[in-house]
Every structure is written in structure tokens, then in C-alpha cells.
Amino acid sequence: MAAIRQTALITGTSRGIGPHIARAMAKAGYNLVLASRSGRELEALAKQLTISGAAAVAVPTDVTDPGALEHLVSVAEAAFGHVDVLVNNAGGDPQREFDQMSWSDNERIFRLNVLAPMELTHRLLPGMLDRRSGHVVSISSIAGRIGFPYTEAYAAAKDGLIGFTRVLRNDYRSRGVSASVIVLGAIRDAGQGQRTSDELGLDMPRYSTAPAEAVGAAVVRAIAKDRAEIVVMPGPGRVMKALMDLFPGLGRSMNRMAGADATMSRVIELRKRSKLSA
Template sequence: MRTLEQRTAIITGASRGIGRSLALALGRAGANTVLVARSFTDLEETTAEIRHQGSEVLTIPADVTDAVAQAQIIQAALKRFGALDVLVNNAGQCDVAEFHTMDEKRIRQLLDVNLTAPLLLSRLALPHMLQQRRGHIVMIASVAGVVGTPVLDAYAASKAGMIGFARTLRSSYRGTGVSASAICPGLVDEAGIYARVQQETGVETPKFAGSVTPDQVAQAMLRAIRFDLAELYVNSLPIRPMLLIQMLFPRMAEWLFPRLGADIYRHALREYEHKMRLQS
């Protein structure tokens, strides 16, 4: 989809963090944006910024795991703008925890938000995109979906699922005008989940891990949509050699990656635990 001018784009999790940058970038590219998140107040701030840029925006406070809300999001976008061209599945949650200590309800909830909701929203969007013979589904996944990242087990599983889904959508719908991309950011600073973890625990980004800003993730998303790119790994340092090592030599990856910074969330978890001990 070479141009985003007057195209309609739904962005979930658009109220803050990476999603806010994705929404602003789509608005700047000329798209009509439909912003989704649970907190109306936070959404309003992004909405005001997009309006200030001069683009059309529709705000939908909703939980992406709610089946009724999922249908309403798609219908509201179609009703307001008459088409649905881009769906950016960005809303996500992350727990920094030893997997065996997470309760079952929380694991299900996390997978619901990060994986099941994106699948179900895509299922609802696809018939309209196919009818238009134009559409692009973006999965905001993560490097953690490929590279073993300790204490993010449930999160990593959901992100690996997103990558697999995007790959398969591309194959299933080849030739229809509808396609998909997976965007896999590394450690995102300035805003979002990792920036909060840094703030709360004081962990520093390891030199060899690299980092990336929300705006760089947004630029990658725009390139993926415009040039129909399959998978983009967004990081300040080259990450593809690591991905190759992970795929071809997984045991070497287990030895190497902690030395390159993959252990960062484990350090953060220790800090959280230390703080809790001090408080109790």
C-alpha cells in the first residue's frame, strides 16, 4: 500500500507508549486513524495530538479482549470512514516474573490480550479488506518472540505466536491485495513497557543489546505497510546475526545472549524483589 493518504487505520493500544507514536505517524502520513485502548483519558491526549496535526481521528475506549467490543471497533471504523485498510495490533501487556509463579488466570489473560485478541480482530477485519482487495495487518511483536529472554516466558510465547501468525497470513492471502507484517522491536526506551521497567528498577540497557525509540518503531511500521515487508527487527545494533545463531545454534544462543544483554529483565526482577523485601 504505497500511500496511506485517506486510508483508514485502526491502532490498538494507541493511548501511550509505542502505540501513541504509531498513531501519530499514521496520522502524519495522511491516514484516518481509529484509536483503541481502555483508558479514555489517555486516549484523549493522543486524539488531541492527531487532530492538531490536521488528521481525522475516531476514539474508541475498549478492552480488545471483549468480543462485543472487537466487533464494534471494526464496525465503527467502517461506519465513520467507509473502509478499513490497516489494522495495527499493538495493545500488549508484559509480566516480568518467574513463569512457575504466575497464576493460571494471569497467563490466560496475557495471552488473550497479546495473541487471541489480535487474531480475532484480524478475523473480523479480513472480509472487508478482501472485498476491497486492499489491506494490511501489522503485528507489533518483539525480539523476545525469537530470542530466549529470561523471565518473559508467557510474553515471549505470545510474541512468537504473533510472528507465526503474520508469516502465515502472508502465505494464505498472497495475491489478494491483503498482506501482513510483524514488527519486532528490541528494547524500546523513552516510553513503553521497558522504559517503565528501567524507571522502576534502575536497570541500564546493556551496551551490546542496543535500543530503539518509539518513533523508530513507527517508521519501521510505515515502511512495512508501504513496501509490504514481512518481518522487521528494529534495533540500534544489527540483530539478524543473533537471530541466525538462535535458529541454527540454539545452545550457543543460550550461552551467548545473556552476555549480550538478554538477561536484562532477570536483573530487573531481582530489583523488584529487593524493593518488595525492603517494603515488607
């Protein structure tokens, strides 16, 4: 008898790293529920995955809208019965200075990157607990661990996502529901980091970046091996992370040495100019 396919709901699948996660999950045999705001891109991915043999539905969703989350869950359940795995991937940062953004801009960053993942988890958790089975994977960032310049709200949210996952895992694992966090360094070939580098005409050197496919592989591995945390980042970034854990006061000098200060100052200028011309 064929094994029953599990269903994964993945947010942020219209572009960037999300489609790589969706392809890896499809290859691992999951039915897929794809959620992002851009319907056309989602439909195109769902079609592609279906042609390659997976069952996929696209549900255009703004994850920061609680009503849209309710709709997302009900469409997912109508399509596949229930959701076994949630991958909280939608996220991002407008790359502007904390004091130059309005308070509601900062709140939006926080809502997208930590409150929405928590709310979606909160909606799906009761069903997972009833079935004594489920896994929540959240995509965080090294920005939540080191003091990357101009990321106050984003860093707080991504650090929050790491803490949320840690406690969720501790509290519900004995009842069949686990949680993993994937901490990303700079990712090349797709996503916000690659787009920003392209805009600035910067290289994404292989020694300091990981390919987008590695994120998909990490999500599949985190579920299969029930890992608490997987860091997707080559050696130098891992050293920075370990140093920051031990000596948090080193942040400023580390940013200067790694060139993050200079690069992010250029990014901030670019964002200011595009805002003025918008």
C-alpha cells in the same frame, strides 16, 4: 482531485510506543481509529492529532474482550466506512516467573499478545477481501525469537504472532490483503522497556536500543513497501537473533553474556515486591 484517505485502526495507543505509531500514520495521511482501555489518554491523543490535521477517533477498548472488539469495529466503520490497515500493537508482559503466575495470568498474556490480534484480524479480513485491499501489521518482539529470561507465555505469544503473520501474508496476498510483522528489540524513550529501566535506574544505551519513533517509521515503511518483516534493533541484537536462529541451544549462555539474566532477576524481584505491597 484529492486522494481518498485510507483508515488505520491502531491498538495500544494510550501510551508507550503506540502514540508514536499513530503520529507516523497520521503524518502518512491516514484517518485513525485509536483503541486502548484508557479513554482519557486516547481522547487526548485523538485531539492532538486532529489539531495537527488528521481525522482521529478514540474508542476505549479492552482488546481481550470479544464484545469490545465487535464494538470497536462497528464504531470504526461508522466513523470512516471501513478499515484499510490494522496495526496490532497492544501488548506487554507482567514480567513475572511462569510458575509463580496463575494459569489464568499466563492465559491473559497469551490472549493480549496473540489471540486478540488474530481475532481482530479475523473480524476485519472479510471486508478487506471484499475490497481486495488491506494490510495487517503486527508488533512482535525479539523475545519471540531468543530465549529472554522469564518470558515463557509472552515469548510463545510473540513467536506465534510472527508465524500468524507469515501464513496470513502467504494465503491472502494474491487476494489483495497483505501482512507484515515488526520485530522489536529494546525500545528507548517510551514503552515498557524504558519504564522498567527507569524503575531499576538502568541506562538504555543507544548502541543496543532503538528510539520509539523508529517503530512508527517501520510500520509506515512495512505498508508502503509491503515488507514481510522489519526488525527494529541495532547491530548487536541482530547478531544475537541470527545466532539464535542457527544455534537455539546457545540461549542460556547468551543471556548470561548479555547480562539479561542478571537484569531480569532484578526485574522479577521488583515485581515480586510490588505484588507483596499491592
